[in-house]
Amino acid sequence: MNMEQNSSSGGAPRASPAVPVRNRRLPQRPFDYKFQLILIGDRGVGKTCILERFSDDTFSISSKSTVGVDFKIKTIKTKGKTIRLQIWDTAGQERFNSISAAYYRGAKGVLVVYDITNEETFENLPKWLMMIDKHAAPDIEVIVIGNKKDKEELRQVSTERGEKFAYEHNCRFCEVSAKENLNVKDVFLKLVDDIVDKVPPEIAPFGFEDTKLSLPRSEQGGREPSRVFCCTTG
Numbered sequence: 001m002n003m004e005q006n007s008s009s010g011g012a013p014r015a016s017p018a019v020p021v022r023n024r025r026l027p028q029r030p031f032d033y034k035f036q037l038i039l040i041g042d043r044g045v046g047k048t049c050i051l052e053r054f055s056d057d058t059f060s061i062s063s064k065s066t067v068g069v070d071f072k073i074k075t076i077k078t079k080g081k082t083i084r085l086q087i088w089d090t091a092g093q094e095r096f097n098s099i100s101a102a103y104y105r106g107a108k109g110v111l112v113v114y115d116i117t118n119e120e121t122f123e124n125l126p127k128w129l130m131m132i133d134k135h136a137a138p139d140i141e142v143i144v145i146g147n148k149k150d151k152e153e154l155r156q157v158s159t160e161r162g163e164k165f166a167y168e169h170n171c172r173f174c175e176v177s178a179k180e181n182l183n184v185k186d187v188f189l190k191l192v193d194d195i196v197d198k199v200p201p202e203i204a205p206f207g208f209e210d211t212k213l214s215l216p217r218s219e220q221g222g223r224e225p226s227r228v229f230c231c232t233t234g
């Protein structure tokens with residue numbers, strides 16, 4: 001994946017009357033598509049750390065609990081397109097669920113995170129999928145993520161159980177480690193690629209608004225069962 005941090009576009013150079021028309025440069029778009037993603041899952045599973053690893057390539061062992069929602073912007077290049085991601089990091093604590101719910105609606109993709117060393121966070125996954133069904137668009141792309149893969153000796157949820165759960169719910173699946181930077185970029189890239197693949201060809205890349213991507217509900221499909229797994233090993 002070719003990733004770049006955000007940089008403001010320089011804007012259009014002023015056209016001089018002396019410059020032949022064919023040499024004038026059109027204003028450069030800063031990105032082709034803009035997508036919103038959202039991270040959900042129980043408290044302490046590592047949502048903030050996954051996002052910080054992806055956006056800033058940092059990791060904090062003393063990450064504080066998220067209050068309400070937070071977000072980061074990250075621009076990536078994939079499939080020949082420049083894509084600006086607005087990634088919402090939600091609080092895992094139940095008391096913030098109603099605040100987070102407001103952010104599901106505009107999201108094109110969701111990363112549902114559990115902690116492979118904490119059985120309860122895995123058992124709570126159906127609760128998070130219900131939140132998606134209730135609050136998100138029906139065609140949202142979903143990836144289930146087992147985090148803290150670096151703590152194998154404390155593992156409580158096998159990779160096979162994670163895979164089976166994702167398979168049964170027609171989601172992609174991957175185990176990652178925010179701490180060791182294992183598979184973190186891959187999950188975001190896979191999710192974004194899936195979203196790009198769904199953009200109908202008649203919708204040309206655009207600059208600033210993602211509203212053009214909102215299809216009439218009648219044209220929205222559900223999740224595709226054939227595209228289930230990514231990076232199940234590693």
Ligand SMILES: Nc1nc2c(ncn2[C@@H]2O[C@H](COP(=O)(O)OP(=O)(O)OP(=O)(O)O)[C@@H](O)[C@H]2O)c(=O)[nH]1
Pocket residue numbers: 041042043044045046047048049050060061062063064065066067090091092093147148149150151176177178179180
């Ligand atoms: N060993 C290990 N620890 C991790 C990893 N990811 C996160 N942690 C630790 O897990 C704890 C919780 O991480 P957060 O990113 O704050 O978890 P969260 O899901 O955002 O939590 P809430 O904001 O409360 O919902 C922190 O102490 C992190 O350092 C990982 O991949 N490996």
